[in-house]
Amino acid sequence: MSSPVLNIGIVGLGRLGQRHARNLAQRVPNARVVAACSPLQTELDWAAATLGITSTYADYDAMLAHPGLDAVFLVTPTSLHAQQIIAALRAGKHVFCEKPLSLDLADCLAVEAEAARHPQLTAMIGFVRRFDASYHDAQQKIARGMIGKPYLVRSQTCDQNDPSGAFMRFAPTSGGIFLDCSVHDIDLARWLLGNPVPKRVYASGTNAIHKGLQAFGDVDNGLATVEFSDGSMATFLASRTLAHGHETLTEVFGTEGRLAVGNNPRLNRVEISDVHGVRNECTPDFYARFADAFLVEAQEFVDAALGQGQLTLRLNDATEATRLGLAMTQAMREARIVEF
Structure with missing residues (x-):
């Protein structure tokens, strides 16, 4: 029997986004990066040339509709985090997002509330340490x-x-x-x-x-x-x-x-x-x-999304x-x- 695979879309391919993408594509078992999203064509070109990702998007909502997509990895400006997490959850996707959750407490609480409406989905904020x-x-x-x-x-x-x-x-x-x-x-x-x-x-x-x-x-x-x-x-x-x-x-x-x-x-x-x-x-x-910690963090997210493990931190930790x-x-x- 083949092992389950999590199909991931990476969003944001700056310095840290590229490192996350490499980990997911090359070093995390049961993870497959099937799509990439960025408003910058140079970042999408990098994804195609370096990781062979052929499904690239300039529009986030369009990527959420990618066939077979299971999860998103958000490495985007903090001002976008809350709205992008909520959109992913509403689209039925597991979501990992880099810290911080938001710069606005009301947005943090809104994300917690949305996640509570989708208990079958994994939502994780990247406190890598x-x-x-x-x-x-x-x-x-x-x-x-x-x-x-x-x-x-x-x-x-x-x-x-x-x-x-x-x-x-x-x-x-x-x-x-x-x-x-x-x-x-x-x-x-x-x-x-x-x-x-x-x-x-x-x-x-x-x-x-x-x-x-x-x-x-x-x-x-x-x-x-x-x-x-x-x-x-x-x-x-x-x-x-x-x-x-x-x-x-x-x-x-x-x-x-x-x-x-x-x-x-x-x-x-x-x-x-x-x-x-x-x-x-x-x-x-x-x-x-923290290079090794980034890898362990990504593995915990993938395992949790596939139902093979539990998260060790909560969204409320990010809110606090x-x-x-x-x-x-x-x-x-x-x-x-x-x-x-």
């Missing part, structure tokens, strides 16, 4: 009580500085540094602390290099602290200006110990010893750090990450504490 082997191991150790009761998470996402400032073109629609960069850390903190209810948020930020972000109410370095109703806390650092590379670090403090993931953001196990000392190269970007990210952004922009 949950699928990283080290983060998964950390969560399991915390759940087993290895560090006692966790009470504080300190987590950061710091990108290497891009002197060209090319990322500035996304500033008008990114939602700001906390929703763009810290949303993964927010999700991790909730997960590692056992999904506590937020109580209040403090936040601040500065533009150390990219002063033009100020025009969009954004910063290139941001700090935020969240107090939860059970007494636990989380503090977040987001930066776009590191000199040495991409650095993702999460620390969890418990009543009987401390646990850290990513203390040394090393690219590999090579150490260089010379007149400058002993050192290692750093991960250059988020994909170099947006809720906290919005509160952090508000606290920074208005220079005040935001209460829940």
